[in-house]
Amino acid sequence: MLLLAGALTGRDVVVVGERGTILRSSDNAHTWEPAASPSRATLTGISFSPDSSHGWAVGHDVLILATGDGGRTWTLQYQGENMQDSFLDVLSLDAQRIIAVGAYGLYVSSKDGGKSWIRRKVLAEDYHLNRLSRGPSGTLYLAGEHGTLMRSTDDGEIWTPIPAPYDGSFYGILVLDRRTLLAYGLRGRVFRSSDDGSTWTPLPTPQPVLLATAVKLKSNFFLLAGQARTLLASRDYGRTLLAEPGAPTTAVAELLELSDGSILALGEVGATTLPKP
Numbered sequence: 001m002l003l004l005a006g007a008l009t010g011r012d013v014v015v016v017g018e019r020g021t022i023l024r025s026s027d028n029a030h031t032w033e034p035a036a037s038p039s040r041a042t043l044t045g046i047s048f049s050p051d052s053s054h055g056w057a058v059g060h061d062v063l064i065l066a067t068g069d070g071g072r073t074w075t076l077q078y079q080g081e082n083m084q085d086s087f088l089d090v091l092s093l094d095a096q097r098i099i100a101v102g103a104y105g106l107y108v109s110s111k112d113g114g115k116s117w118i119r120r121k122v123l124a125e126d127y128h129l130n131r132l133s134r135g136p137s138g139t140l141y142l143a144g145e146h147g148t149l150m151r152s153t154d155d156g157e158i159w160t161p162i163p164a165p166y167d168g169s170f171y172g173i174l175v176l177d178r179r180t181l182l183a184y185g186l187r188g189r190v191f192r193s194s195d196d197g198s199t200w201t202p203l204p205t206p207q208p209v210l211l212a213t214a215v216k217l218k219s220n221f222f223l224l225a226g227q228a229r230t231l232l233a234s235r236d237y238g239r240t241l242l243a244e245p246g247a248p249t250t251a252v253a254e255l256l257e258l259s260d261g262s263i264l265a266l267g268e269v270g271a272t273t274l275p276k277p
Helices: none
Strands: 003-009 012-017 022-025 043-048 055-059 063-067 075-079 087-092 098-102 107-110 129-134 140-144 149-152 170-175 181-185 190-193 211-216 222-226 231-234 252-257 263-267 270-274
Touching: 003 055, 003 270, 012 043, 012 055, 012 263, 043 098, 055 087, 055 098, 063 087, 098 129, 098 140, 140 181, 170 211, 181 211, 211 252, 222 252
Parallel strands: 003 043, 003 252, 003 263, 043 087, 087 129, 129 170
Antiparallel strands: 003 012, 012 022, 043 055, 055 063, 063 075, 087 098, 098 107, 129 140, 140 149, 140 170, 170 181, 181 190, 211 222, 222 231, 252 263, 263 270
């Protein structure tokens, strides 16, 4: 089945995907237990609060699901009026504050654990907002269409544009430390910044393919993946990227490092464990 996103909750991992699929593993992805989902809509993003109990999943039909028991059970918490809208990502800052973003500038947030949601515009244009990320100092980053890169230093109250190195789509910002960022997107576009996005340096990549996900490993290596047969690795803190053997033969939507150090790829063929770089 198609799996599109996953998140760690304690030592467990919870993944989501097509037809409302929610799966949970307590043994580093060796076996999976399905969780009952209140919707059949495709789920595209998931995030857990630091307490590892409260989590949120988002997806098509502009819906948000919530859990209070680490992903074992889920309830429908929010659904917008326009069913053509889709959420693409969600980020839990803590058990009370959550932000969800999506297609055509969709942006909602909650400060009361999801009891109420506020929808607002953070861009003048209705560009897709693809992925949220959070740095070690608490700074939030947002990546989207048409060169959209944004930063918030106050937990999403105010978003300011980051000068973009090109005007195509970005699928995420990987935060390496307080000042070092990696932005990635279409046609193998990867850019590195050592000054929190003020300036960017392009990184050569072996092929001009879509890069949909990136993960920083405990070893300080990192990996990028996306289009089929694409797996890039950096062993020098993002200064160079090289093709890694063992790339999945199908598209990858998400990479995760599990508690035992193994790498989990989620995508067209479900969940696959990759060799460690």
